[in-house]
Structures are given as C-alpha cells and as structure tokens.
Amino acid sequence: MLHGGLHVVLAGQPNVGKSSLLNRLAGDDLAIVTPLPGTTRDLVRSTLQVEGIPLHVIDTAGLRETQDPIEQIGIERTWREIDRADVVVLLVDARTGVSDLDRVIVGQLPEHLAKLTVFNKIDLTGAGSERHDQGDGTAISLSAKSGEGIDLLRQALLRIAGWQPAEDVFIARERHLRALAETRQHLDDPASTLMTPANACHGSNCSPRNYAWRSWRWRQSPANSAPTTCWARSSGASALANSRLIGIRRTPSIERRSAMNWDPAQYLKFVEARRRPALDLIARLGGKSPTRIVDLGCGAGNITRLLAEHWPQAAITGVDSDPAMLRKASSAPSSIEWQRIDIAVWDAVTQPDLIFSNAALHWLPNHQHLLPRLIDQLPAGGVLAVQMPSNFSSPSHRILRKLADDYRWQQTLGGIEMGKVLSAADYHRLLAPICRHLEVWETTYWQALSGNDAIVEWMKGTTLVPYLARLDVDAAEHFLAAYRAPLAIVYPRGADGHTLFPFKRIFFVAQR
Numbered sequence: 001m002l003h004g005g006l007h008v009v010l011a012g013q014p015n016v017g018k019s020s021l022l023n024r025l026a027g028d029d030l031a032i033v034t035p036l037p038g039t040t041r042d043l044v045r046s047t048l049q050v051e052g053i054p055l056h057v058i059d060t061a062g063l064r065e066t067q068d069p070i071e072q073i074g075i076e077r078t079w080r081e082i083d084r085a086d087v088v089v090l091l092v093d094a095r096t097g098v099s100d101l102d103r104v105i106v107g108q109l110p111e112h113l114a115k116l117t118v119f120n121k122i123d124l125t126g127a128g129s130e131r132h133d134q135g136d137g138t139a140i141s142l143s144a145k146s147g148e149g150i151d152l153l154r155q156a157l158l159r160i161a162g163w164q165p166a167e168d169v170f171i172a173r174e175r176h177l178r179a180l181a182e183t184r185q186h187l188d189d190p191a192s193t194l195m196t197p198a199n200a201c202h203g204s205n206c207s208p209r210n211y212a213w214r215s216w217r218w219r220q221s222p223a224n225s226a227p228t229t230c231w232a233r234s235s236g237a238s239a240l241a242n243s244r245l246i247g248i249r250r251t252p253s254i255e256r257r258s259a260m261n262w263d264p265a266q267y268l269k270f271v272e273a274r275r276r277p278a279l280d281l282i283a284r285l286g287g288k289s290p291t292r293i294v295d296l297g298c299g300a301g302n303i304t305r306l307l308a309e310h311w312p313q314a315a316i317t318g319v320d321s322d323p324a325m326l327r328k329a330s331s332a333p334s335s336i337e338w339q340r341i342d343i344a345v346w347d348a349v350t351q352p353d354l355i356f357s358n359a360a361l362h363w364l365p366n367h368q369h370l371l372p373r374l375i376d377q378l379p380a381g382g383v384l385a386v387q388m389p390s391n392f393s394s395p396s397h398r399i400l401r402k403l404a405d406d407y408r409w410q411q412t413l414g415g416i417e418m419g420k421v422l423s424a425a426d427y428h429r430l431l432a433p434i435c436r437h438l439e440v441w442e443t444t445y446w447q448a449l450s451g452n453d454a455i456v457e458w459m460k461g462t463t464l465v466p467y468l469a470r471l472d473v474d475a476a477e478h479f480l481a482a483y484r485a486p487l488a489i490v491y492p493r494g495a496d497g498h499t500l501f502p503f504k505r506i507f508f509v510a511q512r
C-alpha cells in the first residue's frame with residue numbers, strides 16, 4: 001500500500017460532482033466540469049500525495065441508463081475501474097440524498113471493496129461538513145466547489161490506507177496482517193513470490209477479494225452456455241432488472257478477473273505453436289489411461305479437446321476463471337464439462353486420475369503450496385502433468401519490463417508482474433518427496449512466427465494482456481510502438497518472412 005498507493009475511484013450518478021471533486025483533490029483543472037449530466041465519458045486519472053501516501057484518484061463516467069454508445073463505453077470503463085479499485089467513493093447530491101438508483105449501484109459494488117459515501121454540494125443545503133460512521137460505512141458531507149470538508153475525505157482515505165494521524169504510523173488491519181504474513185512467507189521463500197494476473201493488473205498487493213470468487217459450473221447447452229446472466233451477489237431477477245437502469249456491467253462480479261481482458265482470438269492466432277508443447281506433454285503421458293481428467297486453466301478449450309481426442313473414454317472437465325475463454329471453449333459441442341473457478345481455490349469434486357495444466361500455473365502464486373495441494377487432489381497413482389513458459393528473462397520480457405518502468409508509463413504500468421516459475425531443480429526438490437515418480441524437463445522451442453509484427457502479436461495474446469488492459473487505445477499504440485522498435489533489433493524478421501522467437505518451457509509429470 002505504501003509503495004503502490006491507494007486506487008480511489010470516484011463513482012456515482014451523473015452531475016453529482018465527481019469531476020469537481022477530482023479537480024479539488026488534485027488542486028488543478030484536470031477534468032471538464034459542466035452542468036450537463038453525462039459530461040465525463042472517459043476515465044480521468046490523477047495521482048496525489050497525502051501525508052506521503054500516493055492516492056491514485058480516478059474520475060469516471062456517471063452511471064445511468066443511456067442509449068449513447070460513447071457514454072455506454074464510458075460506463076463499462078467505470079465498472080472495470082471499480083473492479084480494480086481499493087476504495088470507491090460514491091458521490092451523492094446532498095440535496096436529494098441517497099436514491100434507489102444509488103442503492104442499486106452500491107449493491108453492485110464488489111463485496112470486499114472499501115466504500116465511502118460523499119454527500120456533495122453542501123454549500124447548496126446550508127449544512128456543515130461532517131463525517132458519519134454508520135453501520136454500513138463512512139459518509140462525509142462536503143462541498144467540492146468550496147472545498148469545505150475535503151480534509152475529512154483525505155483523512156478518511158488515509159485511514160483506509162492504514163495511516164493513523166495521531167501516531168504518524170500505519171495501523172494494521174486484519175487484511176494488512178494477512179498481507180504482512182504472506183509477505184513474510186514470500187521473503188522467506190523468494191522463489192515463490194508469484195503474482196496472479198489479477199494482482200498484476202492492480203500492480204499492488206493481492207487483496208483477498210481477488211480470491212473471493214465462487215465456483216460456477218455450467219454444462220454445455222444452448223440455455224446456459226453464455227455465462228453472462230449470473231451475478232453472484234445480485235438478489236435475483238429484480239436486482240438484474242434494476243441493474244439495467246444504469247447500463248450496468250454486462251459482466252457479473254464473478255468476472256472480476258477478466259480485468260485481464262483475455263481475447264481468445266488473439267491467443268489462438270498462433271494456435272499451432274501454442275499447441276505443440278501440450279502435444280509433447282500428452283505424448284510423454286504415453287500409455288496411461290486416465291478415466292477422469294481435469295484440465296486446469298483450460299482457456300479456450302482447444303487443448304482440452306485434444307485430451308478428449310486422446311482419451312475418448314475419459315470424463316473431462318475444463319477449469320478456468322475467464323468467462324470469454326470459457327464461452328469460446330463451450331461454443332463447440334463436446335462432452336467436456338466446463339467449470340468456472342479460480343485454480344487457486346479449485347478443489348476436485350470427484351478425484352481425477354490426471355490433472356493436466358498447459359501454460360496456466362505460471363499465473364498463480366506460491367507454487368510451494370499450490371503444487372502439493374494439487375498432488376493432494378489425486379488418488380495414489382494419479383498424475384499431475386504441467387507445462388509452463390519459463391522464458392521470463394528472455395529479451396522479449398526484459399524489454400517489456402524495462403519499458404513499463406520508463407517514466408512515461410511507470411505510473412500506469414510500473415510493478416505489473418508477469419507470471420513466474422521456479423527453477424527445474426526447485427520443482428524437483430518440491431515434488432520428489434511427495435511423488436512416487438517424477439520427471440522434470442525444459443525445452444526451448446525455436447518458433448518461426450509468420451506475419452507482420454509477429455512477436456508483439458504473440459505477446460498480445462498473453463503477457464501483454466495486463467499491460468494493455470491499463471492503457472487506453474492511444475496510450476496502448478504509443479506503448480506498443482516503443483516496444484516494437486527494440487524487438488525488431490533482437491528478433492529480426494528473416495528474408496522468408498518468418499521471425500524466429502525462441503521460447504523456453506518447463507514441464508513436469510508427477511505421479512502420486
């Protein structure tokens with residue numbers, strides 16, 4: 001929190017004074033303010049320091065039902081930003097108080113997100129500024145226009161960041177203690193400091209809400225193959241109906257992790273090259289005849305279908321947390337069951353005799369704990385077969401990290417973590433004592449990619465996803481242009497039109 005600061009999203013209905021509040025906090029005229037509802041369409045960001053703590057404050061498009069396509073995009077961005085926030089400041093006009101629509105908005109906020117309610121425009125009501133701590137949270141009355149009460153808001157934000165003014169120290173809340181305990185564990189065991197995609201998107205420590213997803217299964221059928229109507233915290237049909245009033249999220253809160261914005265089409269552009277390591281792993285499983293297979297991190301399901309072809313008699317489940325990937329996976333008929341859940345919290349309902357994972361586990365933290373947990377899900381003789389990229393120190397990745405740390409992008413992209421893996425020796429040390437048979441190996445695939453801009457296109461399917469998710473279209477273009485230039489030197493396009501892109505991958509087959 002100290003390092004990354006607090007991500008504060010200003011949200012609410014149009015015209016309540018979000019942009020005015022951003023300008024007041026920033027002490028500058030950053031966002032356009034007019035009396036017209038719907039003025040702000042896009043996100044406006046500002047980072048300020050309060051008592052040395054960075055506050056990343058984001059002004060958003062007002063939430064309402066609208067037919068205007070540009071405003072609709074703005075509203076989608078508002079929800080995406082809320083999903084990434086540490087705190088949402090919900091603004092309400094002090095003259096009207098909390099409306100039904102505000103209640104609907106509050107009802108749609110992620111469960112574990114810190115919230116502050118701001119009653120703005122008190123200069124028009126004659127009331128003074130004050131802070132109320134109520135059962136359902138903290139409310140502050142202020143005027144963005146006159147500045148009265150702004151300090152109360154700053155103090156409330158600092159308090160959420162864990163800062164205690166009286167002692168000039170950070171106080172530890174349960175969440176912080178847990179984070180500190182995890183940090184301690186990671187420091188004791190540096191190799192396990194892995195980040196999830198969700199963390200990577202936030203660029204800050206993992207918050208428990210990232211893991212508070214619920215298991216959600218659906219079988220392929222026309223009626224339920226599109227997973228866009230189940231909103232885990234809505235109180236049923238009426239809440240969903242209400243949600244339409246404010247053009248609310250097309251995606252349910254369980255889809256928070258899709259802040260990664262996985263794009264199946266982009267990922268599958270290099271389908272052959274991405275498929276090859278999976279085929280090699282399947283080949284290594286030789287004469288095994290599993291009857292129940294789980295494909296962890298199945299993505300768009302193309303590898304899961306290979307498993308089904310290879311073992312047609314087996315019951316197969318594809319597990320992934322990304323809705324777009326799963327929609328793609330379940331769009332083709334098959335007997336595969338698709339399960340939507342975060343691998344970090346996945347537990348087998350029925351013990352599989354093969355857990356297969358192709359290019360997925362590197363996104364998950366703490367393999368020291370994760371892998372023994374997966375082995376635990378297997379019966380004696382069951383197999384865990386894993387393939388992950390292990391090229392995070394290759395030029396393609398080093399250049400990307402260096403660029404993200406450049407002053408032009410540091411504020412937005414600094415600190416994004418890529419997936420990480422342990423060394424082959426560490427996997428061996430970790431798994432050998434708990435497995436009856438273990439093989440670990442690494443292979444470098446000399447991939448000859450075709451097409452213009454091949455490496456950027458490859459990276460856009462995976463590693464670049466959390467970076468591009470944080471940039472608007474123009475900024476993304478600038479960033480990619482800066483990335484492309486050094487890549488062209490390190491990985492020149494050959495006379496035959498192919499670009500050679502060596503890619504190292506680590507494998508293991510572990511039998512319990």
Ligand SMILES: Nc1nc2c(ncn2[C@@H]2O[C@H](COP(=O)(O)OP(=O)(O)OP(=O)(O)O)[C@@H](O)[C@H]2O)c(=O)[nH]1
Nearest residue numbers: 014015016017018019020038039040062121144145
């Ligand atoms: N009197 C008074 N007017 C305010 C205050 N805050 C905002 N306003 C006025 O309210 C109108 C809307 O303010 P904005 O800051 O643009 O509101 P917004 O929530 O960003 O609106 P959208 O961008 O449309 O969602 C403007 O005319 C502001 O001058 C305040 O504290 N007091």
Ligand SMILES: [Mg+2]
Nearest residue numbers: 018019039040
């Ligand atoms: Mg505005």
